[in-house]
Amino acid sequence: MTQKKRVTLQDVAEHAGVSRATASLIVRGSTKIAEKTRDKVLDSMRELGYVYDRVAANMRSQSSSTIGLIITDIANPFYAELLRGVHQALEEAGYTVFLGTTYDSKMKQDQLIARMLEHRVGGIILCPVSEDSKDSIEPVKQIDIPLVLAVREIENVSSDYVGIDYEVGAQMAVNHLIHRGHRRIAFLGGTSHSTAWKERRQGYCTALKQAGLEIDESLIIESSVTREGGMGAVRQVLFKSNPPTAVFCFNDLVAHGVMLGLNEAGLQPGKDIAVVGFDNNNEAPLYNPPLTTVSSYARLIGSQAASLLQQRIVNPDRDHQRIILQPELVVRKSS
Secondary structure (H helix, E strand, C coil), X not given: CCCCCCCXXXXXXXXXXXXXXXXXXXXXXXXXXXXXHHHHHHHHHHHHCCCCCHHHHHHHCCCCCEEEEEECCCCCHHHHHHHHHHHHHHXXXXXXXXXXXXXXXXXXXXXXXXXXXXXXXXXXEECCCCCXXXXXXXXXXXXXXXXXXXXXXXXXXXXXXXXXCHHHHHHHHHHHHHHCCCCCEEEECECCCCHHHHHHHHHHHHHHHHCCCCCCHHHEECECCCHHHHHHHHHHHHCCCCCCCEEEECCHHXXXXXXXXXXXXXXXXXXCEEEECCECCCCHHHCCCCCEEEECCHHHHHHHHHHHHHHHHHCCCCCCCEEEECCEEECCCCC
C-alpha cells in the first residue's frame, strides 16, 4: 500500500493563501497575526490534517546562536569580502553564519527569510534585492527578530543599516573623468529600483551639473550588475551618433563587462574610452588594464553590520543606528 504523503507547513500556507512564514508564526502561537488570517490557517490545518512537529520545532529553537546572512550574489567578489567581514566578527563571538543567496530575486529573498525564521536564527543581516521589498521583512518585524540591512536600504523601513556614501563615491569618480578632460560620460549598470543606484545617479548628475555639463539621459543605461550586463550596456552607447568618451560603471563587475565589450568593438579601455568602476574588489587590479574604481570597503561593511546585530541582540530596545562609510577613489590605468 502506498504511504500517504505527510502534510507540510508549505502545503498549509498554499491552501490558506498566506506565506510560509505567516503560517509558521501561527502554529508557534504568535499573537501578532490578524484573527481572520489565523482562522484561515487553522481551518486549512484541520482540512488537510496537518500535525505540528513540536519536537523538530523545539530542536530548531535551540539554534539562537545561528545568524542568517542573505546576500544577492556570492559570485560577486564584493559579497565574498562582505561575507568574510561578517564571519570574522560573528565567529569570534561564538555565532554560526547561515548563508543564503537571492540572485537579486525578491521571491528567493522571501523564501530565504521564511526558512531562516523557521530555523529560529538569532538575527538576520540582509543585503536587500534591487526591487522594493518592504513586505519581505514584515515577518521578521512581527516576531522581533534582530535585523540589520547592509549595502542597500529599503525605503520607508526603520532599521539598523551599514553602507557606503554612494553619492559621494559617484561624484568622485565622475569628477576624476571630468578633470581628465571628458565631457561625454556614460553611467552604465544597475537598476533604478535600487536605492544604491539612485544615490550613484545623484552623484553622477551633481558632478556633471557642477562642471556645467549637460545630463544626457541616453547615456544612462540600466542593466544587471554583472559582466554580461556591462557588455550589453556598452554596446548600446557605442552605437549612438555621439558616443561617450568615458564610462562610469555601477560596480566593478559591470566595468569588467564594459571592458570586454570595448575589446569586442576593437576599442582599448583606458586609451580609446576611459572606464571607472565602483567597489574596488580584489580582481580590479588584475583587469586589463587595471581598473580605476571607488573603494566601498565590503569587508568593513560586513564587520560593522555584524557588530550592529550583536548590539541589537543584547539591547533590542536601543535606537536604530545608520553607519555610512566614506569612499575612496583608487586611480589605475583604465582612466
